[in-house]
Amino acid sequence: MISNFLETLKDLWMTSGLYNLTWQSCVMILISFVFMYLAIKHKFEPLLLLPIAFGMLLTNLPLTGMYHPELFNISGGATIDFGEVLHKGGLLDLLYLGVKLQIFPPLIFLGIGCMTDFGPLIANPKSFLLGAAAQAGIFLTFIGAAFLGFSPQEAGSIAIIGGADGPTAIYVSSKLLAKGGFNIDTGTIALAAYTYMALVPIIQPPIMKLLTTKKERSVVMSQLRTVSQTEKIIFPIAVTIIIALLIPSAAPLVGMLMLGNLFKESGVVDRICKTAQNELMNIITIFLGVSVGATTTADKIINLDFARVIILGVVAFGVGTAAGVLFGKLMCLVTGGKVNPLIGSAGVSAVPMAARVSQKVGSQENPTNFLLMHAMGPNVAGVIGSAVAAGVLLSIIPY
Amino acid sequence: MGMQMDIGYVFSVVITGLTVVFLGLIILVLFVWLLGKIFDSFKNNPTKEEKVDVTKSVQKKPADSPVQSRAVFDGIDDEIAAVIAAAVAAMSDGDTVYSIRSIKKSGRHQRRTAWGMAGICQNTSQI
Numbered sequence: 001m002i003s004n005f006l007e008t009l010k011d012l013w014m015t016s017g018l019y020n021l022t023w024q025s026c027v028m029i030l031i032s033f034v035f036m037y038l039a040i041k042h043k044f045e046p047l048l049l050l051p052i053a054f055g056m057l058l059t060n061l062p063l064t065g066m067y068h069p070e071l072f073n074i075s076g077g078a079t080i081d082f083g084e085v086l087h088k089g090g091l092l093d094l095l096y097l098g099v100k101l102q103i104f105p106p107l108i109f110l111g112i113g114c115m116t117d118f119g120p121l122i123a124n125p126k127s128f129l130l131g132a133a134a135q136a137g138i139f140l141t142f143i144g145a146a147f148l149g150f151s152p153q154e155a156g157s158i159a160i161i162g163g164a165d166g167p168t169a170i171y172v173s174s175k176l177l178a179k180g181g182f183n184i185d186t187g188t189i190a191l192a193a194y195t196y197m198a199l200v201p202i203i204q205p206p207i208m209k210l211l212t213t214k215k216e217r218s219v220v221m222s223q224l225r226t227v228s229q230t231e232k233i234i235f236p237i238a239v240t241i242i243i244a245l246l247i248p249s250a251a252p253l254v255g256m257l258m259l260g261n262l263f264k265e266s267g268v269v270d271r272i273c274k275t276a277q278n279e280l281m282n283i284i285t286i287f288l289g290v291s292v293g294a295t296t297t298a299d300k301i302i303n304l305d306f307a308r309v310i311i312l313g314v315v316a317f318g319v320g321t322a323a324g325v326l327f328g329k330l331m332c333l334v335t336g337g338k339v340n341p342l343i344g345s346a347g348v349s350a351v352p353m354a355a356r357v358s359q360k361v362g363s364q365e366n367p368t369n370f371l372l373m374h375a376m377g378p379n380v381a382g383v384i385g386s387a388v389a390a391g392v393l394l395s396i397i398p399y
Numbered sequence: 400m401g402m403q404m405d406i407g408y409v410f411s412v413v414i415t416g417l418t419v420v421f422l423g424l425i426i427l428v429l430f431v432w433l434l435g436k437i438f439d440s441f442k443n444n445p446t447k448e449e450k451v452d453v454t455k456s457v458q459k460k461p462a463d464s465p466v467q468s469r470a471v472f473d474g475i476d477d478e479i480a481a482v483i484a485a486a487v488a489a490m491s492d493g494d495t496v497y498s499i500r501s502i503k504k505s506g507r508h509q510r511r512t513a514w515g516m517a518g519i520c521q522n523t524s525q526i
Contacts, residue, residue, distance in 0.1 A: 115516065125431040132424040139413040146402055146409040155404070223490070228438055238430055246423050352517055372517055381424070388423050392416045 020062035024298035028060035031301065032293075035191075044198035048166060048289045052191060055092065055293020067092040067294040072100065073180050095291035099174050099186060104288040105167035106256040111281030112167075112383070113236070113260020114273050116351065120377040122231055123224035126331065126339070131381025133327030134347025135389045137162030137320025141312055148308050154182050156393045158309055161193045162316025163386030164200065164348040169193040170292060171253060172390045176399045183305040187295030192313040200350045203314065204321050204357050211325045212341050216332060217365040219340040221374045232265040243388060250391025254384060321345045324378065346375040349382035475502050 013019055035053035038044040059067045071085050071093055080100065085093055098104040121127050138159045145155035157173035173189040196203070209217075236258035244251040263273040300306065328344025342362050346354040358375035402409075480502055487497050 117516075122431055122435070125428045125435070128424040128428045128431075129421075132421045135420050136417060139416045142413055142416075143409055146404045146406075149403055151403050152408075152412075223495070225435070225439075227435075231434055231438055234434060235431065238434075239427060242426055242430065243423060246426070247419065356517065373514070376517075384427070385420060385424060389416060389420050392419045393412075396412050396415060 015063065017062040017064070022062075022298070024302055025060045025062055027302060028296070028298045029057060032056040032060065035195075038195075038198070042198075045166075045194045047285055048190075048194050049198065051286055051289025052187075052194065052293035052296075055290040056187075056191075056296045057293075058092065058290075059294040059297055064090070066090040067096070067291075069295070069297055072096070072295075092291050092294040095287045096294065098284075098287055099170060099291055100178070102171055102174055102252065104284050105171035105174075106252045107284045108167040108281065108288065109253050109257040109387075110260040111277045111284070112351075113257040113262075114264045114277035116257075116261055116264075116380055116383070117376070118235055118261060118380055119227045119232060120224055120373050121380050122227045122235055124374070124377050127343070127377030128381045128384075129331070130324055130327055130344045130347040130378035131349075131383075131385035132347075133344065134320045134324035134349075134378070134382050135163060135385045136323035137316045137318070137348070138386070138389050138393075140319045140323075141316035144312055144315055145308075148312070150184075150305075150308075151182065152397045153177055153179075153399055154184055156397045157184065157186075157189050158312050159316060160386075160390060160393060161189060161196065161309075161313040162320045162348075163382075163389060164193075164197055164317060164320065164350040164354070165383065165386040166190065166193050166197060167288075168253060168349075168386050168390045170288065172393055175394055176397060178399060183303065184309055185295055185300050187292050187297075188300055188306055188309055190292045191296060192309050196313050196317050197350045197353070200317070200348070200353045201357050201360075203317050204345050204348075204354065205361050207318055207321045208325055208342055208345050208357075208361050211322060212329065214365060216329065216341050217362060218369065219332065219337055220366065220369050221338065221340055221343075221371065224373060224377075229265065229267075233262065236261040236265065239384065243384070243391075247388060247391035247395060249394040250388050253387040253390060257383065257387065317348065320348045324348065340369075340371055340374065343371060343375040343378050346377075346379040347382045347385065349379065349386045351379050351383060352376065354382070355379040475504065 032053045035049055035056065039046040039049040039053060055067075058064060067090060068088065071089060072080060082097075085097065141162045142155050142159040145158045146152075150158060153176040156176050157169075160169045160172040163169065170186055170190050170193075173186045177185055240251075240255050240258040243254045260273075260276055263269050263276060324344035324347035325341050326344070327347075328339060328341030331339040331344075332341050340358075340362060342358045343355075346358045348354050355372055355375035355378075359370070359372040362369045362371040480499075483502060484499055487499065491497060
């Protein structure tokens with residue numbers, strides 16, 4: 001009887017998390033603590049970074065059975081066995097299907113569309129060009145990733161971090177890396193993307209000040225024209241048609257963004273609009289964050305490729321900011337000093353943080369200079385621009 | 400770590416990507432600009448019937464009431480209305496004259512405008 005008891009104890013011990021804990025798991029758990037600290041104490045994009053960090057914790061605690069990477073690690077042209085996922089998968093495996101099947105990011109864009117006012121962009125359509133210029137960060141980072149030896153799919157996934165748009169980064173990387181066999185995955189891309197989005201107020205100002213003169217930063221822009229409600233209703237419909245006809249692969253993101261915006265501007269579907277920007281957005285954010293965090297297993301993070309992703313991510317942000325500011329300088333020159341180049345940096349689609357940074361840097365030169373609404377134009381144009389860039393990457397790169 | 404991609408392929412992705420993104424957004428710029436022009440022309444050139452209506456109503460006004468257009472302050476304290484008017488006047492560039500036509504209380508669950516979002520962010524986040 002005693003030997004049976006000891007045998008049972010031994011079995012229990014060998015199936016415990018403590019017995020199966022490796023040094024890699026310990027490192028990952030500590031990293032998850034760091035991200036939780038950044039999210040809670042310093043409020044670094046907490047809505048997504050906190051669930052991502054906790055998902056990282058859950059997946060790296062041994063034998064929890066919540067996430068099984070082997071169900072999704074496919075290669076050689078194989079496809080995911082969804083039946084096996086349903087039978088053998090844990091909670092996070094099932095939630096991750098929303099990422100794998102590209103369901104969650106477009107739904108997040110639906111909520112974002114409900115919360116976005118495209119008025120400043122419609123009032124000053126030149127802002128679209130600043131939104132396009134900032135996407136140069138994506139494509140120039142692609143070059144850097146290629147030189148570091150990443151495959152086209154990995155390079156495209158890393159490059160999209162430069163769009164400063166979390167759902168877009170998750171959408172593109174989940175598609176490009178779907179076939180498996182890569183050194184990086186959606187979780188690493190999402191972690192890098194959301195960390196850098198939170199660092200926008202730190203990364204952008206030095207670049208903006210380096211590339212502009214005091215005189216340029218002091219430019220006061222004229223008041224924006226009033227935009228009619230009819231224009232605001234026509235805008236999302238027209239953008240959807242134009243972009244979908246030009247780049248069909250951008251349709252899921254741009255289409256859902258514009259659907260949400262149409263809900264908002266039509267004024268006749270208030271209940272749906274409120275649900276999309278509140279309850280639906282919050283539910284999807286929880287599912288997306290936790291499931292993406294669960295993919296950040298030790299083998300994906302503790303390697304040189306993740307360090308390269310981190311470096312390329314900051315390069316992507318910096319180049320995007322610089323490209324936006326430089327194009328803003330060009331517009332300032334062409335318009336005879338009517339455009340403040342600082343609003344160019346808001347072309348990265350970190351809404352509304354990038355616009356606030358433009359306002360803050362501008363007000364340091366001239367406290368009465370209200371650039372915020374002018375910067376919102378390129379800021380929301382950047383959301384459309386990054387979705388278009390995502391569509392272009394998905395169209396060009398095979399997956 | 401050597402390159403897995405041909406350099407020509409890399410630059411073709413970059414150039415194609417930038418071209419298509421700019422092209423797509425330039426088309427949007429032209430469309431929105433055109434839309435703005437069309438709506439501006441409707442505002443600046445009212446139809447004959449509208450012109451006649453305006454004339455008639457202007458002619459009627461002295462007989463009906465000595466007071467011209469009066470802003471509607473729907474349940475708003477006069478002091479609040481004065482503060483709002485002062486804020487609007489402060490934003491004026493001196494050449495443009497604004498007239499307030501109505502001030503209404505917003506609903507409890509009004510959708511947030513960009514200004515509202517910006518204000519919330521300014522007051523709640525730390526930089």
